[in-house]
Amino acid sequence: MVNIKRLDSRAADFDARLKALLAFESAQDEGIEATVAAILADVKARGDVAVVDYTNRFDRLAVAGMAALELPQAELRAALDGLPAERRAALETAAARIRTFHEKQKADGWTYTEADGTVLGQMVTPLDRVGLYVPGGKAAYPSSVLMNAIPAKVAGVKELIMVVPTPGGEKNALVLAAAALAGVDRVFTIGGAQAVAALAFGTASVPQVDKIVGPGNAYVACAKRRVFGIVGIDMVAGPSEILVIADGSTDPDWVAMDLFSQAEHDELAQSILISPDAAYLDKVAASIEKLLPTMPRAEVIRTALENRGALIAVADMDDACAIANRVAPEHLELSLVDADPWVAKLHHAGAIFIGPYTSESLGDYCAGPNHVLPTSGSARFSSPLGVYDFQKRTSLIKVSRAGAQTLGRIASTLAGGEGLPAHAKSAEYRLD
Amino acid sequence: MVNIKRLDSRAADFDARLKALLAFESAQDEGIEATVAAILADVKARGDVAVVDYTNRFDRLAVAGMAALELPQAELRAALDGLPAERRAALETAAARIRTFHEKQKADGWTYTEADGTVLGQMVTPLDRVGLYVPGGKAAYPSSVLMNAIPAKVAGVKELIMVVPTPGGEKNALVLAAAALAGVDRVFTIGGAQAVAALAFGTASVPQVDKIVGPGNAYVACAKRRVFGIVGIDMVAGPSEILVIADGSTDPDWVAMDLFSQAEHDELAQSILISPDAAYLDKVAASIEKLLPTMPRAEVIRTALENRGALIAVADMDDACAIANRVAPEHLELSLVDADPWVAKLHHAGAIFIGPYTSESLGDYCAGPNHVLPTSGSARFSSPLGVYDFQKRTSLIKVSRAGAQTLGRIASTLAGGEGLPAHAKSAEYRLD
Numbered sequence: 042m043v044n045i046k047r048l049d050s051r052a053a054d055f056d057a058r059l060k061a062l063l064a065f066e067s068a069q070d071e072g073i074e075a076t077v078a079a080i081l082a083d084v085k086a087r088g089d090v091a092v093v094d095y096t097n098r099f100d101r102l103a104v105a106g107m108a109a110l111e112l113p114q115a116e117l118r119a120a121l122d123g124l125p126a127e128r129r130a131a132l133e134t135a136a137a138r139i140r141t142f143h144e145k146q147k148a149d150g151w152t153y154t155e156a157d158g159t160v161l162g163q164m165v166t167p168l169d170r171v172g173l174y175v176p177g178g179k180a181a182y183p184s185s186v187l188m189n190a191i192p193a194k195v196a197g198v199k200e201l202i203m204v205v206p207t208p209g210g211e212k213n214a215l216v217l218a219a220a221a222l223a224g225v226d227r228v229f230t231i232g233g234a235q236a237v238a239a240l241a242f243g244t245a246s247v248p249q250v251d252k253i254v255g256p257g258n259a260y261v262a263c264a265k266r267r268v269f270g271i272v273g274i275d276m277v278a279g280p281s282e283i284l285v286i287a288d289g290s291t292d293p294d295w296v297a298m299d300l301f302s303q304a305e306h307d308e309l310a311q312s313i314l315i316s317p318d319a320a321y322l323d324k325v326a327a328s329i330e331k332l333l334p335t336m337p338r339a340e341v342i343r344t345a346l347e348n349r350g351a352l353i354a355v356a357d358m359d360d361a362c363a364i365a366n367r368v369a370p371e372h373l374e375l376s377l378v379d380a381d382p383w384v385a386k387l388h389h390a391g392a393i394f395i396g397p398y399t400s401e402s403l404g405d406y407c408a409g410p411n412h413v414l415p416t417s418g419s420a421r422f423s424s425p426l427g428v429y430d431f432q433k434r435t436s437l438i439k440v441s442r443a444g445a446q447t448l449g450r451i452a453s454t455l456a457g458g459e460g461l462p463a464h465a466k467s468a469e470y471r472l473d
Numbered sequence: 474m475v476n477i478k479r480l481d482s483r484a485a486d487f488d489a490r491l492k493a494l495l496a497f498e499s500a501q502d503e504g505i506e507a508t509v510a511a512i513l514a515d516v517k518a519r520g521d522v523a524v525v526d527y528t529n530r531f532d533r534l535a536v537a538g539m540a541a542l543e544l545p546q547a548e549l550r551a552a553l554d555g556l557p558a559e560r561r562a563a564l565e566t567a568a569a570r571i572r573t574f575h576e577k578q579k580a581d582g583w584t585y586t587e588a589d590g591t592v593l594g595q596m597v598t599p600l601d602r603v604g605l606y607v608p609g610g611k612a613a614y615p616s617s618v619l620m621n622a623i624p625a626k627v628a629g630v631k632e633l634i635m636v637v638p639t640p641g642g643e644k645n646a647l648v649l650a651a652a653a654l655a656g657v658d659r660v661f662t663i664g665g666a667q668a669v670a671a672l673a674f675g676t677a678s679v680p681q682v683d684k685i686v687g688p689g690n691a692y693v694a695c696a697k698r699r700v701f702g703i704v705g706i707d708m709v710a711g712p713s714e715i716l717v718i719a720d721g722s723t724d725p726d727w728v729a730m731d732l733f734s735q736a737e738h739d740e741l742a743q744s745i746l747i748s749p750d751a752a753y754l755d756k757v758a759a760s761i762e763k764l765l766p767t768m769p770r771a772e773v774i775r776t777a778l779e780n781r782g783a784l785i786a787v788a789d790m791d792d793a794c795a796i797a798n799r800v801a802p803e804h805l806e807l808s809l810v811d812a813d814p815w816v817a818k819l820h821h822a823g824a825i826f827i828g829p830y831t832s833e834s835l836g837d838y839c840a841g842p843n844h845v846l847p848t849s850g851s852a853r854f855s856s857p858l859g860v861y862d863f864q865k866r867t868s869l870i871k872v873s874r875a876g877a878q879t880l881g882r883i884a885s886t887l888a889g890g891e892g893l894p895a896h897a898k899s900a901e902y903r904l905d
Contacts, residue, residue: 273854
């Protein structure tokens, strides 16, 4: 028996129960904070020597210097060439589809000229150099390499530097193959806070980057937060979530498996099903009971479903959409006969998977859109990882002599009101 | 005698001196951290009561409840109506120009359909509710209200809530007038960490927002950093900077005043002039000597110029551009006879002010582009505040039955490689 919570939006205590269900706070661990602060300071001061020390200690290696911690391009290429044909083809198709989708995100600059000859506009340029963190060990996902690296390359980032720890010297061939496919420029086999520090501050061997992206454990997340401002960072991700809205028309086994596909990530992952059809919720619950024993990661799935999952009965589809907007889920699946009309009512989600054939897993790997999505309700204010995260804008202002006459008087007046006389004077100098 | 540093890019110690000139680290103050953490926790727990307590204490007020800390729209409108005609006209023209520029930044969604009927795309939606922090007292800038509020409203933000402390009960009529012009929806006269907490967590009176923008003191900056993740925040700004590249053709008084206009902000502001014409640097230095005694804020300007300013001689314009790219300044002024050809060589700057008539102050107030710009070299990886900061994207994925056949096989293969069997199964269910 899987004890997944059952909620009803018409119950008096629904708001409180939904709030409790969604509550998740990433506790700051003072021990991690102190350890990371020390590593950052040490790498900043001692550079390569410190990085090598930490890498030998934490990854159980015995290298003499940083040279031994950089992989040549030939090794990435060899990993790609060594893949079984089917896996290589799958990776190549996924990469091509991700590239096609992200090329449509590329922004261009623009200018316009006013009647007096003043030109205003916006220049768009890529970041020069980006660091991509890839976890080692069991959470090493080649799909994640593609999803982070391809948008950066599409944006025009000149140098993309990947760091990936190799605990005990173990390399992940699929990850290296994905790096080759995505066009990663350099790979260092370092990880943890020491890798984040090397990328943020630069060392003799590791060039300083402008932004660091990619997932990592609590130490990596803490290090990224601490170097934010010196370099840019992507979002610090919380546990993964799926919210499925179903009208009862989809095979309940499909929906149960979609809930499992989120829950199998880890015990904190969140899987929620909403339906106006209460009988359908029972059917999916039965499918969960039936299918769970067949899953290799059954215990992880059970823990996630029982602690953070829910089946929610609602009055109607409008009610379902309103709840989805409150949750602002990372993944929102619409398993509906006629899903299209509902999309416009959904304002907050990382990605919307429309119709019964669009399982979240298709989007995770190969549909094209990014699988790095805002979690923990942050879809209320943030976006999927995209090309826009690797481009930046510069305002362009070219005021003509005629324009300086009108704008100068306005600026002078407003600067006077703000008590900034040099601002006023600087504008007044340009008056004829 | 103003002791502004003189550097030469051809000197052996130039790199080290430039690095020292640019070095700025915002020290974390443990006392501020602890105070802010306590205020955040208290407001989260006690809501309005805590906000009223802190406001009465820190702003020397004696109000009974939050109702006394909200300003009615009529009061904003009255502030606007009470402005002298010239100032009102200046503010209105500035607002209209800012609106026109930012309307060009508004992004639209898009979709495309593949041969097998699969639809992919990106939906763009505004944030629902945004909080705008406006400092009280001497640094209360109406221009800053326009620059933060107008992009949010152009993006389509439904509710824009301004907080502005009124120490000793003193209100700033220009700030309230700007709020009326910009379409701010609600104004609470609260400030400090307690205002940030109220916006981030929500209270009975202050609605929870999705993002908090706007400048503030060290307590406000610390509070924004701490609530980041629960809500979005804009950049935490460092001291303001200007870098002028001059070829010697502009009246040196103009350039001296442009350097002053940055330096008058505060003692940490940074003003740098670069020229291939060494004799011109001497002329600007002479203008600085001559003009400084005429400035009301002469001592602030002197301190900033002596501690953080520099006049840099370079070999040629290419050299000047290379240094500008290393600095990645907030404001970059090109005081050149023929500035246009150099713009494409400049990759990193918040805003570029092109030609001798484009004083930075015109951009600060009324040219149209935003004056909230990346500082401390963060133009390497971030952008001016814009409409894009108040919009977010949602990926749209609608896989057809035919599409699920090809994509499902790829997803299944890759999920197998990553050891995620429920992901694989969920894709396989969709195979015919």
